[in-house]
Ligand SMILES: O=C(O)C1=C[C@@H](OP(=O)(O)O)[C@@H](O)[C@H](O)C1
């Protein structure tokens with residue numbers, strides 16, 4: 001389902017110190033994968049901590065359409081009765097993935113090597129995003145693809161009746177491409193190999209191994225070589241979804257820029273393939289401590305203690321981009337509150353997210369008084385230790401743009417508004433109550 005058609009304007013105002021505990025929702029990437037692997041297993045997968053954002057709910061609905069039984073047992077607690085690898089039924093209707101690139105691309109991969117036909121759609125944002133990056137490698141398995149001009153949605157895939165395994169080097173650093181190919185490889189005989197020159201989030205590999213697939217990762221001169229043995233029987237596993245480091249970034253940023261703040265964010269994933277923002281913040285001089293490090297549900301997690309303090313501008317190297325790809329919008333806001341210049345390199349992929357995130361941040365930050373520049377592959381913010389605010393940022397159906405500007409408004413001189421906060425529900429449905437609970441003035 002695409003989210004509400006009615007825009008919901010929101011405004012954030014300069015707030016007093018933020019205090020308390022921020023229990024951010026479950027990890028979005030892991031939530032999608034838990035539902036999809038649950039649907040491809042034989043038997044019952046029990047999930048706790050699932051993100052109940054619209055993106056993930058759309059994936060749950062899609063798994064039902066392909067024949068899995070998906071049931072909500074309580075808050076964040078779900079069970080999936082799967083149909084097994086190669087067991088997807090042909091869906092009756094169109095699969096609407098709403099705003100979710102991860103949902104549509106991973107599900108395309110999961111069905112491409114099963115002899116069923118499905119048509120995928122999404123909202124206006126998803127319909128602008130490139131799908132050829134996934135359908136091109138999927139065609140190598142033997143499926144047939146028809147798409148709108150420019151390889152955009154709607155896309156129809158006729159799954160391969162006799163799939164062949166594939167060896168594929170990803171042309172851009174993308175966990176969605178890697179995951180789509182691996183999921184397609186599940187129902188191909190023999191070994192499917194994905195080679196990535198830059199490491200990207202590894203949740204698919206971790207979870208496939210957890211569900212009993214034979215999968216190995218070798219670090220070579222070419223990059224990471226991931227080899228999956230096809231046609232495993234996936235065995236259901238309990239999945240405890242850790243809290244999302246990409247969502248945690250918003251209250252963390254707020255605590256760093258609102259004077260006098262001190263907050264705790266418990267149980268956040270510290271998977272090294274997702275940790276780039278936190279590495280960067282420490283380099284900026286942020287006061288963050290990682291307490292009680294432990295392993296939960298196969299992922300390293302820790303409790304974050306975050307305090308306001310002075311920040312300085314830094315250079316973020318291009319090889320770090322993949323490990324913080326969704327965090328650049330909020331980093332650009334934090335950078336405006338730092339002293340000195342922050343240069344973000346290797347960020348061209350931001351141009352094909354829910355919006356062109358570089359263009360959206362540059363426009364909104366400039367309107368609110370920041371000095372910002374961009375090239376195709378970089379974004380530069382000249383921090384002055386504050387932001388004047390006073391303008392409305394355009395969010396272009398992009399949850400991260402909306403949340404980033406609202407966080408900026410908690411510490412800017414004048415309020416900051418966004419034209420439409422409704423997309424926030426795709427990844428962080430409780431963003432407003434959580435932030436107001438810490439003392440933030442947003443509404
Ligand atoms: O695999 C995933 O769960 C994701 C991968 C990233 O996209 P790309 O693979 O397009 O970089 C990220 O931006 C997205 O939010 C989630």
Ligand SMILES: C=C(OP(=O)(O)O)C(=O)O
Nearest residue numbers: 099100101102103326353
């Ligand atoms: C890019 C994102 O998600 P997706 O690609 O799944 O739409 C995101 O959540 O920032």
